[in-house]
Amino acid sequence: MTPSKMRATTLLEKAGMVQDMLAGIRALPLADIDEFRGDFRNPAAAESYLRGAFEGLLDLGRHMLAKAFGRGPAEYKEIPADLMRVEVLDEADGALMRDLAGYRNRLVHFCDEISERELFDICSAQLGDLERILVALLGWARDHPEMVDGRL
Secondary structure, three states: OOOOOEEHHHHHHHHHHHHHHHHHHHOOOOOOHHHHHOOOHHHHHHHHHHHHHHHHHHHHHHHHHHHHHOOOOOOHHHHHHHHHHOOOOOHHHHHHHHHHHHHHHHHHHOHHHOOHHHHHHHHHHOHHHHHHHHHHHHHHHHHOHHHEEOOO
């Protein structure tokens, strides 16, 4: 894979997807676990939105790696380590993104093990982790305009 420039439109589309998924989560009743459980659709929606946010974030990282660095990680779990190697993410953010990738895999492959309470806790108190990584990725792209085809 040959390095080229990241596409601004792709960066913005992936970031927009993450933001849309987070907005969907925030629209759920997250003030009280009983209210969250009150409609059987809420946990399913939370799971879907959360998975979409994780995947959008990881796809954003994959695009950055493929275009700017000519790296093509085959699996989501490889993306954070590669982003640290090329210094897009520092160690703390790379470790956090690795945890997010692991949780995404758990949502996909072991969804039957995730309780409504766990989904509620994540959606009501930990969305800032996804936003932190999104800001770090977009911040790096903003700070390296020579690697972006188009303006952010």
